[in-house]
Amino acid sequence: MGIAExxxxxxxxxxxxxxxxxxxxxxxxxxxxxxxxxxxxxxxxFFSLDISSYKNPVLVASTDGVGTKIKVAIMANNHKGIGIxxxxxxxxxxxTCGAKPLFFLDxxxxxxxDEKVFSELIEGIxxxxxxxxxxxxxxxxxxxxxxxxPGDYDCAGFVIGIVERNKIIxxxxxxxxxxxxxxxxxxxxSNGFSLVRKxxxxxxxxxxxxxxxxxxxxxxEEILIPTKIYVPxxxxxxxxxxxxxxxxxxxxxxxxxxxxxxxxxxxxxxxQKGSWEIPPIFTFLQKLGNIxxxxxxxxxxxxxxxxxxxxxxxxxxxxxIISALGEKSYIIGHIDxxxxxxxxxxxx
Numbered sequence: 001m002g003i004a005e006x007x008x009x010x011x012x013x014x015x016x017x018x019x020x021x022x023x024x025x026x027x028x029x030x031x032x033x034x035x036x037x038x039x040x041x042x043x044x045x046f047f048s049l050d051i052s053s054y055k056n057p058v059l060v061a062s063t064d065g066v067g068t069k070i071k072v073a074i075m076a077n078n079h080k081g082i083g084i085x086x087x088x089x090x091x092x093x094x095x096t097c098g099a100k101p102l103f104f105l106d107x108x109x110x111x112x113x114d115e116k117v118f119s120e121l122i123e124g125i126x127x128x129x130x131x132x133x134x135x136x137x138x139x140x141x142x143x144x145x146x147x148x149x150p151g152d153y154d155c156a157g158f159v160i161g162i163v164e165r166n167k168i169i170x171x172x173x174x175x176x177x178x179x180x181x182x183x184x185x186x187x188x189x190s191n192g193f194s195l196v197r198k199x200x201x202x203x204x205x206x207x208x209x210x211x212x213x214x215x216x217x218x219x220x221e222e223i224l225i226p227t228k229i230y231v232p233x234x235x236x237x238x239x240x241x242x243x244x245x246x247x248x249x250x251x252x253x254x255x256x257x258x259x260x261x262x263x264x265x266x267x268x269x270x271x272q273k274g275s276w277e278i279p280p281i282f283t284f285l286q287k288l289g290n291i292x293x294x295x296x297x298x299x300x301x302x303x304x305x306x307x308x309x310x311x312x313x314x315x316x317x318x319x320x321i322i323s324a325l326g327e328k329s330y331i332i333g334h335i336d337x338x339x340x341x342x343x344x345x346x347x348x
Contacts, residue, residue: 045137056165060099064089081226083124088227090159096247099161101134111148171246171262180333185305187225199289246309260344268338276330
């Protein structure tokens with residue numbers, strides 16, 4: 001038995017490496033790779049950075065994963081959405097500071113390599129990059145028997161973006177009287193899935209084909225809807241030169257933990273309950289799991305995936321831009337003065 005055969009008998013197939021590269025090359029042909037000057041499959045990816053339109057450019061980086069939503073994708077044997085989720089979780093974070101995504105890299109780890117799963121993940125990643133208008137620069141795929149069971153996998157994403165230094169959105173200009181504008185989520189996105197799985201599949205023993213009356217569609221179809229990518233919306237607003245004072249990606253921690261990240265200490269966000277449409281999946285989940293309102297706002301996005309803080313003077317224009325893109329927005333609150341040692345997010 002040769003070396004490669006011995007390694008294969010231990011659960012790692014070296015011959016799959018060339019197959020992976022060819023799959024990625026074929027799928028990445030679907031997106032423009034502007035700036036990329038290296039082939040997929042090398043030791044490193046090369047990107048030619050054009051800073052001709054910047055005076056003082058700043059690079060912005062983010063990394064994230066998808067969490068235990070992967071377990072549901074494995075149950076459904078449907079993985080493309082996870083690839084979109086992976087890109088979304090990264091690019092939505094850097095767009096909060098006004099950064100334009102440049103390129104994305106992925107890390108995929110399998111217990112045992114599965115060509116179907118891998119191809120669907122790459123299809124999703126490419127789709128996410130296409131929506132985000134960024135290149136897929138490269139990645140890494142690992143086969144790790146003993147670390148992951150056969151059929152299991154995990155993934156991580158990495159994105160680099162660029163922003164003009166004096167145009168960084170950091171919340172420092174947020175002031176009392178500003179408007180809080182919410183942009184809807186596409187559903188659960190990629191947060192809170194340990195609780196989602198506990199309620200749906202452990203406590204209530206639902207299967208993915210179960211159609212709750214409240215949803216009107218199979219449960220698996222609803223909860224695997226990919227995370228919405230907000231890059232096109234935010235880039236369009238920025239390109240129109242309307243000032244965004246603060247942006248928040250509503251991920252793990254919900255409203256309660258994410259909004260304070262962009263608020264000055266003397267400000268608080270006053271959120272008006274009932275000011276937006278809450279998708280049925282959230283009310284169904286809350287009722288079924290007997291989850292308190294406070295915990296819902298801390299764990300889930302509750303139908304608002306991205307928040308903008310803007311002055312009232314530009315509100316109409318910003319909402320018009322969002323509407324012209326075929327998207328909705330809701331005035332969900334305002335910025336008020338915060339009393340010392342009081343919460344920075346309140347619901348009324």
